[in-house]
Amino acid sequence: MRLPMRTSVLTASLRSSIPLLLVLLAVLLVSSACNRSRPAGAEVMAEVNGRAIMAKELEQFYQNQVQEEPKKPAGEQEMMLRLNILQGLVEREIMLQQAEKQGLTATDAEVINKFTAMKSPYTEEEFQKKLQQTGLTVEQIKDQIRREESVTKLTNKEVSSKISITDGEIKQFYDDNRASFNVPETRFQLAQILVNPDPNGQVRNLKGDKARNEVEAKNKIEMLAGRLKNGEDFAQLAQSYSEDPATAQNGGELGYIPISSLDKSDPQLKTTVLEMLPGQVSKVIHSKDGYHILRLLSKEPGGQRQLSDPAVQQSIRSTLLGRKEQLLKAAYYEELRNQSKVVNYLSRRILEAAGKK
Numbered sequence: 001m002r003l004p005m006r007t008s009v010l011t012a013s014l015r016s017s018i019p020l021l022l023v024l025l026a027v028l029l030v031s032s033a034c035n036r037s038r039p040a041g042a043e044v045m046a047e048v049n050g051r052a053i054m055a056k057e058l059e060q061f062y063q064n065q066v067q068e069e070p071k072k073p074a075g076e077q078e079m080m081l082r083l084n085i086l087q088g089l090v091e092r093e094i095m096l097q098q099a100e101k102q103g104l105t106a107t108d109a110e111v112i113n114k115f116t117a118m119k120s121p122y123t124e125e126e127f128q129k130k131l132q133q134t135g136l137t138v139e140q141i142k143d144q145i146r147r148e149e150s151v152t153k154l155t156n157k158e159v160s161s162k163i164s165i166t167d168g169e170i171k172q173f174y175d176d177n178r179a180s181f182n183v184p185e186t187r188f189q190l191a192q193i194l195v196n197p198d199p200n201g202q203v204r205n206l207k208g209d210k211a212r213n214e215v216e217a218k219n220k221i222e223m224l225a226g227r228l229k230n231g232e233d234f235a236q237l238a239q240s241y242s243e244d245p246a247t248a249q250n251g252g253e254l255g256y257i258p259i260s261s262l263d264k265s266d267p268q269l270k271t272t273v274l275e276m277l278p279g280q281v282s283k284v285i286h287s288k289d290g291y292h293i294l295r296l297l298s299k300e301p302g303g304q305r306q307l308s309d310p311a312v313q314q315s316i317r318s319t320l321l322g323r324k325e326q327l328l329k330a331a332y333y334e335e336l337r338n339q340s341k342v343v344n345y346l347s348r349r350i351l352e353a354a355g356k357k
Helices: 020-027 055-066 075-101 108-119 124-134 138-158 167-176 214-229 234-241 267-275 310-338 345-355
Strands: 044-048 051-054 187-195 253-258 285-287 290-300 342-344
Touching: 044 055, 044 075, 044 345, 051 055, 051 075, 055 075, 075 138, 075 310, 075 342, 075 345, 108 138, 138 310, 167 310, 187 214, 187 234, 214 234, 214 290, 267 285, 267 290, 342 345
Parallel strands: none
Antiparallel strands: 044 051, 044 342, 187 253, 187 290, 285 290
């Protein structure tokens, strides 16, 4: 049985745990960061200060978003999704152009460092296979890295650097949300690597690796257990190989599991968790859902968490920071949007088509 996931205000943070390659493979951008040419007959979906966003780019984003949906959107739903995606591309383009104006374009060294980190979990053969699957080239990936890093540098300068959180704000948040910091029972912060011999199961790990039968599952979990014993990072192995689609990309983290929820899990899983110490990695556990390897990240007894607790303060600070950052980013973008000339040809075509009926 898959252990239930729990969220907590104590674990709220702004960290991103999705590896850069997943982001790059998800967006599949093939346009250049600066001057985009318009192939003969290519359809322009929008323009931002004269720079085109092409139909091919929009289609790639759209197909990535719907590729795992059992039922693809149609009619008005499809067009609404395309409009929303195009609005995101327009926002990205506006921010990129501003980064260029301020001289914040990512340097070659910054791009190479990010590319090296992105590629590191893969062997050369695995990486080339990923490129073939997506139709991307190394230069296209580096171009997208440059775009993402340039926008990040802009938001860090214009938004993040201007945010401050006072002690008074932290105290006020705690007072307003005191009940949220009351833990009614002992809970365990867990991560897992799951191998499930299901030939029809989803594959959402970095390696695209899936055990299709019992023999493959046993061999795979034994391989992973051996690599953990040799000191390899649990989160990285979970991202690369775990077959739990809900947690693999997050390094296998399940969040906080109340002790009462363990009663609903496999008895062997419960026994293992209760015997573990923080930081410890379990032996291989076989349940009806497959093969598990657990890691206990922390254990918290029940009771009211006090404001003096550093973890509480950090959690509140991260929450407030996220809220302020979201607001300021939205306001900053709207200001840039007011200064930009944007033409959305897709929305225009939709209105024109409606008028012909």
